[in-house]
Amino acid sequence: MRFSTLLKNPADWMQGHGPHSEIVMTSRIRLARNLRGWSFPGWSSEKQRVELLNQVRPLLASLPELKDGFNEEYPSLTKTKKQVLVERHLVSREHAARSTGCAVVIDRKQSIAVMVNEEDHFRMQGIRAGLDLRTAHDLVNRIDSALEENLSYAFDTRLGYLTACPTNVGTGMRASVMLHLPALVLTEQIKQVMNAVSKIGLAVRGLYGEGTEALGNLFQVSNQHTLGETEQELISRIEGVAEHIVQAEIHAREKLLHENALMLHDQVGRAYATLRFSHILSSKEALTHLSLLRLGADLDIITDCDRSLLDMLLLEIQPAHLQLTAKRDLSVEERDSLRAENTRDRLKSVPEPLNVSSDNDADDSALPPESHDE
Template identity: 55%
Template sequence: MRFSTLMKHPADWMIGKNVNNEVVVTSRIRLARNLRDLSFPGWAKKAERVAAMDKMRPKVEALKVMKNGFSHELSELEPLQKQVLVERHLISREQAARGQGSAAVVDRGQRLSLMINEEDHLRMQSIRAGLRLREAHQLLSKVDSALEKDLEFAYDDELGYLTACPTNLGTGMRASAMLHLPALVLTEQIGQVLQAVNKIGLAVRGLFGEGTESLGHLFQISNQATLGESEEVIISRLERVIAQIETHETNARLKMLEDEPNQLSDKIGRAYGILGYATMFDSKEAFSHISLLRMGAAMGYFPEGTMQACDSMMMEIQPAHLQLHAGAELEPEERDIIRAEILRSRLQTLTAPAINIITNDIVGGSEITGDLNFENE
């Protein structure tokens, strides 16, 4: 599959059909693996990295799930193309900075992505829409088992899988979920929730992982420790915490609708109006307005399909996607203008929010009181 073909098709997890992804947008499982008796990529010389890639890449491409997939060495891609893959969460920012000896292999549905010679020899990840960590894990486990028949991974009976970063020792697994939490942000409860999450050893990151900020009220929550715990224990704990955060976000939305329906309608209506008429947007502002539309869609202000349209817009307006759309590198101000043009065009296809039909006869909704404690969940 060519890069242009990959870009024509939205990822399966972006569409979110028949899946509840109003709060939990995506689930992701990532496994880190290294070849036995070979230097980790960060220590290997170029010739060693190329040799390792040549050993792994054919095995990955031969996987049944990778039939007619996308496979490219990163040195063959333009910087803009690599950044687009980052924005689609198919490769990491760290791998995008690498060149010869690194490759990316992605299945047609963009559910499965294998990064060759990132920080580890193999970084395998599976992404699914909604809270479906177990489905993502099941798919990745099959891939891991299939590759282990042909590739000898570095493993220690006491430490587990050996990885470049000590925090990945053991299972080598990172489980994470991307959550959309606008109501907790607007009601100023988000700090309390995130503090409680940090207390139990889970990590909270921005849209693109470690070191990035939250855009569009999107937060990524994942496990930090992988040593001494089974994959089942890690996933079960994360599922419980994510489900509780989802409940708090849902309650916060209902509380806003119950206590301040006019203010809520105003926020959603203003976001729709601004997106439909503004002539310049930076990423942060655009994401914030789209986030409010997405929340409104989940709460019944818009017809079915609007939430998926919001997810597509969030992808389309990111810097690399904008420049790919324009066919040229753009200065920040040029990107802001084109971003607004795209959003105005998309808003023309969306039905205006049905402010007058929203009622207050919804049971439930409460503020968070006291300290949150996920440890016993």
């Protein structure tokens, strides 16, 4: 599959509708695996990484799930193309910064991605829309099992799978959910919720993982350690926490609708106006306003709005996507201008937000006439 084909076809999870997909945008399972007898990528020579890649890449390409997918070594990809893969959450920022001896294999639906020679020899992930960690696990587990039948993994009967980072030793599994939590942010409850999540040993990260900001009111929640629990136990724990956060966000949305409707409509209306009529938009500003527009669509403040259009825009406004569309490198100013232009065009079909309704907005004609004493 060509890169242009990959870009043209939206991933299943970008336009899917899984459980709680109005709040849980994606579920992801990532497995870290290494081969016995080979140095970890960070300690191996370029020659060793190339040798390992040449050995495993044909095997990956032959698997039924990955056959006819996207399969490229990094030296053949430009910096912009690799950044597009980062923006689509198909590869890590660290992996995209590498070149010789590294590759990525992605299935045609962009639901499975395998990075070769990242921090570990294999970083394989399955992605699904909504709160659907078990299906994501099934996707990646099939790849893992097929590889283990043909390759000798670095495994210890006491410790489990051996990995470059000690926090991944054990199952080698990281389960994560991407949550859209604008109401918890607007009601200033988000810090309290995320502190509670951190206290039970889970990690809270931003849009692109560790060390990144929670742009667009998007937060990643995942396990921090993989030793001492089975894969199913880890999945159940993340599912339970995600369910609690979903309920907190639902209650926060209800509170906004019933107790602060005017502020909510104002926020959504301002976001709509900015996105529809701005001529300069930074990434951060666009993500913030798209988040509020998505909230407005979820709460029917904006009617007949296709939420998948907004989800696609969250990707299309990213810097590398814009540069690939323009077919050249763009300055920050050029990106901000093109981002605004594309957003104005894509949102033409989205109707204006509804006006706030209130029991206090009754028609004056319904009031009794004033008395005038002479």
